[in-house]
Amino acid sequence: MTRIVDVARQAGVSTATVSRVLNGKTVRPELATAVHAAVAELGYVPDRTARSLRRRSSDVVALVLPDVENPFFTAVARGVEDVAQQAGYSVVLCNTDDDPAKEARYLDVAEHENMAGVLIAAAPGAPPLGNLLARGRAVVALDRAVRDDVDQVTFDNAALGRRATRSLLDRGFRRIACVTGPRETSTAAQRAEGWRAALAEEGLDAPDELLIHANFRVDGGYAATAGLLDAAGAPDAVLATNNLVGVGALRALADRRVPLAGSADDRGTATGSAATGVGIVGDLPFATSRTDQVALLPLNPRGLGVTAAEMLLERLDGLDSPARHVVLDGTPAADAGRVPA
Amino acid sequence: MTRIVDVARQAGVSTATVSRVLNGKTVRPELATAVHAAVAELGYVPDRTARSLRRRSSDVVALVLPDVENPFFTAVARGVEDVAQQAGYSVVLCNTDDDPAKEARYLDVAEHENMAGVLIAAAPGAPPLGNLLARGRAVVALDRAVRDDVDQVTFDNAALGRRATRSLLDRGFRRIACVTGPRETSTAAQRAEGWRAALAEEGLDAPDELLIHANFRVDGGYAATAGLLDAAGAPDAVLATNNLVGVGALRALADRRVPLAGSADDRGTATGSAATGVGIVGDLPFATSRTDQVALLPLNPRGLGVTAAEMLLERLDGLDSPARHVVLDGTPAADAGRVPA
DNA sequence: TTGTATGCGTTATCAA
């Protein structure tokens, strides 16, 4: 392994000068070129562990997510990684299952590993992120809102809920149920608020029995949708406020042979249940059926990750500036100009 | 931040003794308890960076994957993480997109970050993993076969291909196409071999035009299946050798309104195309349709991750033992007894 | 068995 002393010797300078060149401090140009030549010739790569120990901060960033199996979050991770890699940071993925205890463990690790920063979609009910901030770590919350004093980037979830509901209204549905995530999860609550608002704008009621708080996974969407279909006064359409809940809803309909309203199967297939409309806030990258009768409101999770990572990078060299809140539109088209590819 | 000297002072011993206690060396019991008490009281956590620098190896493990957006590999990651966490290791996810250059970069990082080990589903055509081995790093290849001199855990892919094909044969299909991944990818090639073998056992031909090498993603499966349907002598069933290709195949059929053979839609729906059977090696966690007419051969990617992680842990304290090759059956039931939950 | 003292490779302080 080649060390900094080897480079120093080869270039005929001190280790301090080599270090300065490598860290962009002011050095006489000819010495700098000599150092670069030596680095190239020896194939020297600084030992990141030693560097971390000395700097008291590594070039690793933690990305703490509720569910790495959710394609939404893996897409977020892609965006984060692309930006972070570019800037020389590595990304560690941490999966919390929305368990505050798991989340706390990972944040501990992040601190004791001297990680440069943390990007987090925080579990509801988890303790605030003040510890990390207090210890001078950069923190950016993404997707889900947290305490005001930390940087965060979220979608305009109320607007997303409104727009998805409106597109169902535009298709002629009137009795629209909303299957969303846990009450405490900000995205779930806000998208449901958007649903309520869209109905209100149309002079429609949003009765309690049409708002279901499930978990934000496939089984949650499945059970909730099945329940809605079984209950008296079944809805003529269902709004799923995230991708996995949407998958569950579609599968529940398929299992019961309830056709999608507006599809070719709508008429002709003999079935006991009335055709039902489906709206989804999010995408279905692994759909096994046609989705053209589904009112999809595609999101841009990658853009969310990109923006969050960029905020973290800025925060890393400016720890004292006030917290910033960025609200993205959320859809790929709208973010196109705003978020770098 | 509390350091080892603080603990030493508190316990009335030297830093060396504290270190020994923490690392399980032999120490007089009463001193050990004193140290433990001090650790607890001060809430001491060793600085992992310093430890890495000194030991020349960290407690981070790299998990290098071709596609973190593929649910198969995220499930592998879950298995790896569970085992690794338990043993005190953190897991870094690295995404290569099967690009040898990206893979090489990550392996470089793993080496220069002094990571304890690497778990990798290697990109075909990537340079062998000898470098890492030579530098004394523990390496375990998973899912895909690599050079014989490195530990590896794979599925019995030929058998998987055979069984999936057989289940299509059992359902009465005779002209069965195979859509698999790139020739160079061992899993793709071996599962296709299994397909060929199953047909041969039945005295059936496996003509070249029925074997398609696509990419191992949704678009690959989609295009390949569409092509098969368009060609003269279309198959009566399609075997997809991985989950994403299966998604693509199902969506191609749905888009063309080709009913699944054996489903309720099989008769009744007027369509130009004949009903087609589908077999898939893998699972469809995000299917938006019923899958009971699909011949699914479920896999156990989590078990793959668990086994690979356990092999890595063993390798970590025994770097010189000969390379081991573990071949898992691959299905959840068969692995149930073999792979710890 | 325990303590002392050195070194891991880098960055930062200080004097020149």
Add this chain to the structure above:
DNA sequence: TTGATAACGCATACAA
């Protein structure tokens, strides 16, 4: 601007 050297926190060789 540059160089010599101390320090980051821990583990271990060596001495006791």
